[in-house]
Amino acid sequence: MIGGVREYFDKDYRKLKYILDTIEKIYASYGYRPLETSVFEDLNVLLKKGGEEIREQIFRFDRIGLRFDHTVPLIRFAEEHKELPRPIKRYSIGKVYRNEDPQRMRYIEFIQADIDVVGSSSIYSTLEILEIAELVLSSLGLSAQIEVNDRRFLDSVVADLDDDQKSFLFRTVDKIGRFGERWVREQIERKGIGMKYLDILLRSDLETVKDYSKEAYNTLIRIGRKFNPTLVRGLDYYTGEIFEISIAGINVSVGGGGRYSMFSEKHNVGISLGVSRLYDLIDYKDQINSVFIAWIDEFEYADSIAKELRKRGLAVEINTEDRSLRKQLEYASKYYGKCIIVGRKEKEEQSVVIRDLKKGEQNTISLKELLENYSKYFD
Incomplete structure (x- = not known):
């Protein structure tokens, strides 16, 4: 430049x-x-x-x-x-x-x-x-x-x-x-x-x-x-x-x-x-609520979650590339503090995994809990 x-x-x-x-x-x-x-x-x-x-x-x-x-x-x-x-x-x-x-x-x-x-x-x-x-x-x-x-x-x-x-x-x-x-x-x-x-x-x-x-x-x-x-x-x-x-x-x-x-x-x-x-x-604190969704084999389930969260005002990026979960998480860690992970098990249980990309910690919650209390997890 x-x-x-x-x-x-x-x-x-x-x-x-x-x-x-x-x-x-x-x-x-x-x-x-x-x-x-x-x-x-x-x-x-x-x-x-x-x-x-x-x-x-x-x-x-x-x-x-x-x-x-x-x-x-x-x-x-x-x-x-x-x-x-x-x-x-x-x-x-x-x-x-x-x-x-x-x-x-x-x-x-x-x-x-x-x-x-x-x-x-x-x-x-x-x-x-x-x-x-x-x-x-x-x-x-x-x-x-x-x-x-x-x-x-x-x-x-x-x-x-x-x-x-x-x-x-x-x-x-x-x-x-x-x-x-x-x-x-x-x-x-x-x-x-x-x-x-x-x-x-x-x-x-x-x-x-x-x-x-x-x-x-x-x-x-x-x-x-x-x-x-x-x-x-x-x-x-x-x-x-x-x-x-x-x-x-x-x-x-x-x-x-x-x-x-x-x-x-x-x-x-x-x-x-x-x-x-x-x-x-000026001092500026980035206040956008955003999350990345990583998925294994279940794009449609991940995409439906992304659409629901966007309706609630979150900025949601979903993986669109053919890459492993590890590569997805490496990418997400460059831009996001947290991400959602879904696969076949999560679809069957109607649940999601929420992973803290900075701490390396994660927990599983129901999809219903996520959609009703999303601000609790992504502030």
Whole structure:
């Protein structure tokens, strides 16, 4: 398998599905509607809205490219569907792609779970999506730490820089959490940009924000989360409040977002959670009730038991291969804690053998007892 991608099998997939189901259930409970878009987008659209750093990471094939987030496809969809009433509240959960060097918790193919409000300038939309993000993380057993800033404040600080200098400065400062202040200063010095902008940001508090932008100050006060003056967000389409979500006590970002303008849709706000990172962080207990049925000469009897147990909600795999009982048990021990064994004697007595594959112990019970009290034996 190539680096930077992941595959999920059996228990790993169930863990992933648990995360996805938890997120989708919460998103939908707030009235957000699902949107599934193609992973392919017009390359010109992606290049226009990606920003310099993201543009270098786009997988491209002639006139098309792989989506690098869910935001660009959303706004493209909204523009193509002017008949939809605003605001559009939508969620999208799926794979996105960025052509960068794979690292720990950084992939070239990864899953994001986005929630956005298109066509809303209301602070209540911002507060709602932050509440939703916190609820998702708490439901997964994680404690969210949200830091905020505002691009109106940042733009005011660097108002005398040209667009290229401003874009470079923002992209560089955005990496201060990963590479440190010394590295950021070195990059800024090489570019020939004065240190005063970084120094202003490093010593800023909310009162500083008020001096530069009262709108930004009022918004940040309403949001009421931890202010981080060096939080920038690398994408060029942000216009107002921005936020970064990490896990309390762990210096790992699991999401972010903010208010943005794109194409003709000028008033939007959204947040994206990194499902692939959440997968690495949560504790998960596999709760599926499952059992394997091994048989000798009596497939029909074994199959009838499997059908009855499935009706009762158990996941049941029955041997379908021509192999000895020993081989069946060797196979079952790789995936199951217990198995059922039946043969001619068990069919005649209408009984089953239940074997604990970890302890190597087994006992015989009646078929009637199994079907009436199956949860007692397979919890």
